[in-house]
Amino acid sequence: MSKKQKAILTISAIIALAFGIVPGAGAMHIMEGYLPPTYCIAWGAICLPFLAMGWFSIKKTLDKNKKSITMLAIAGAYVFVLSSLKIPSVTGSCSHMTGTGLGAILFGASSVSILGLIVLIFQAILLAHGGLTTLGANTFSMAVAGPFVAICIYKLCQKLKVSKAVSVFLAAAIGDLFTYCVTSMQLALAYPSAEGGVMASAIKFLAVFAPTQLPLAIVEGILTVLIIMGLETYAKSELTEIGFIKVV
Amino acid sequence: MKATKKKVAVLLIITILIILVPLFALKGAEFGGSDDAGSQVVSQIKGGEYEPWFTPVMESWIGGELPGEIESLIFCVQTGIGVGVIAFFMGRFVERKAQDEKKKGITR
Numbered sequence: 258m259s260k261k262q263k264a265i266l267t268i269s270a271i272i273a274l275a276f277g278i279v280p281g282a283g284a285m286h287i288m289e290g291y292l293p294p295t296y297c298i299a300w301g302a303i304c305l306p307f308l309a310m311g312w313f314s315i316k317k318t319l320d321k322n323k324k325s326i327t328m329l330a331i332a333g334a335y336v337f338v339l340s341s342l343k344i345p346s347v348t349g350s351c352s353h354m355t356g357t358g359l360g361a362i363l364f365g366a367s368s369v370s371i372l373g374l375i376v377l378i379f380q381a382i383l384l385a386h387g388g389l390t391t392l393g394a395n396t397f398s399m400a401v402a403g404p405f406v407a408i409c410i411y412k413l414c415q416k417l418k419v420s421k422a423v424s425v426f427l428a429a430a431i432g433d434l435f436t437y438c439v440t441s442m443q444l445a446l447a448y449p450s451a452e453g454g455v456m457a458s459a460i461k462f463l464a465v466f467a468p469t470q471l472p473l474a475i476v477e478g479i480l481t482v483l484i485i486m487g488l489e490t491y492a493k494s495e496l497t498e499i500g501f502i503k504v505v
Numbered sequence: 506m507k508a509t510k511k512k513v514a515v516l517l518i519i520t521i522l523i524i525l526v527p528l529f530a531l532k533g534a535e536f537g538g539s540d541d542a543g544s545q546v547v548s549q550i551k552g553g554e555y556e557p558w559f560t561p562v563m564e565s566w567i568g569g570e571l572p573g574e575i576e577s578l579i580f581c582v583q584t585g586i587g588v589g590v591i592a593f594f595m596g597r598f599v600e601r602k603a604q605d606e607k608k609k610g611i612t613r
Contacts, residue, residue: 290557291547327594337587341580345527376583383579385561385571448550461546472523479516484591486513491598 262313269305286380286395287444289388296447301393307401308374310367318364318499328488328495332360333372335484339477340376340399346469354477355436358429359484361404362411363501373400398439407432422482430478437466 292300318325339356346352360369377395380386387395407428414424445459488496496502563571571579 288557289561290559294558330590331594334587334590338584338591339587341583341587343580344524347527347531349527349531379583382562384576384583385563388559388561390559444547448547450550458550461550465546472527476520476523479520483513483516486509487595488598490509491595491602495598 266306266309266313269309273302273304273306286377286387286399287391287440289381289385290390291388292391292394292443292447294390296443297390297393299393300391300397300443304370304393304396304401307367307370308396311370314365314368315371318368322498324495325499328363328492328499329368329372331484331488332363332369333375335359336369336372336376337379339480340380344473344476346472348469350469352437352466352469352473354473354480355399355403355433356477357399357404357436358407358425358432358477358481361407361432362425362428362481362485363496363499366401366404366408369404370396370400373404394443395440398443399436402439403432403436406435422486425485426478426482428478429481430474433474433477434467434470437470438463441466 315329318329336356336359339354341353343351343353355373357369357373360372374392374396377387377392377399381389381392381395410431411424411428414427419427441459441462444462445455448458449455450457450461489502493502
């Protein structure tokens with residue numbers, strides 16, 4: 258990491274701390290205009306260091322080998338596809354997947370934050386889905402927290418010598434679910450219940466999001482396993498290049 | 506190779522079942538977005554309709570809500586971009602592998 262990169266990271270971290278702590282702590286997509294302005298700024302600020310890290314991480318990957326851009330494009334396209342598919346769920350309402358697990362497993366959590374941000378901006382501007390004011394909060398849940406958990410689960414599974422397919426499945430599925438848990442918490446922090454406060458609200462929001470998302474998380478897990486299988490068969494050299502397949 | 510094909514087929518069938526079963530099991534369900542369900546909870550907690558303080562930029566540009574058909578068009582464009590990119594690169598990878606194997610066959 259160069260000096261300049263370090264400086265930018267430090268500055269963004271300071272901004273995050275300065276703005277992030279002020280409100281006292283802190284859907285997948287939270288609807289436009291549904292978070293009070295202070296929360297919008299706080300979540301946006303918290304995302305900054307992750308986005309900066311993601312930017313440098315992507316740059317490093319590409320500097321190492323320009324060809325890695327194909328894998329990056331596939332990871333980004335995967336987020337595009339999965340987050341555009343609204344899928345009916347057992348609760349009688351629809352939701353959509355995140356698709357961030359694949360990128361997290363391939364490139365690490367921080368790179369995905371950039372990919373996720375692109376998708377979120379697309380949906381916020383063109384589709385009125387999510388929103389520009391809630392962009393920070395949505396970026397944090399979908400493009401920072403979810404992928405981060407996904408890569409942790411994946412690494413843990415690898416340590417425990419779980420088979421690759423199962424680790425990929427668990428990572429993608431739990432990452433997807435966690436995104437919604439974070440969204441629930443974000444909404445709960447902004448809307449504490451009159452009785453019971455933040456926790457009571459969080460349970461209410463989770464009750465809406467979690468059962469809907471559970472089957473979708475399983476679908477996302479399966480799809481991610483499938484695409485990894487496909488890539489392992491046909492793009493071995495690229496996967497080796499980005500360090501996903503270790504050379505024996 | 507055969508085992509892999511079988512695995513892929515089984516996984517795809519499971520995926521399709523998970524997606525389709527709710528549609529048949531819950532007859533007459535509305536299947537609205539869970540994002541909307543979220544806003545209902547907000548009104549419930551707040552006790553009364555919540556007025557968002559910012560309207561989506563697209564809605565203020567066209568002066569109203571995005572028509573349903575247009576919304577699905579844009580969602581399709583999003584899916585299309587994604588699928589296009591994945592299909593393009595996967596196609597190249599598959600063909601490259603075939604070519605590589607052919608070359609190896611000749612030199613051998």
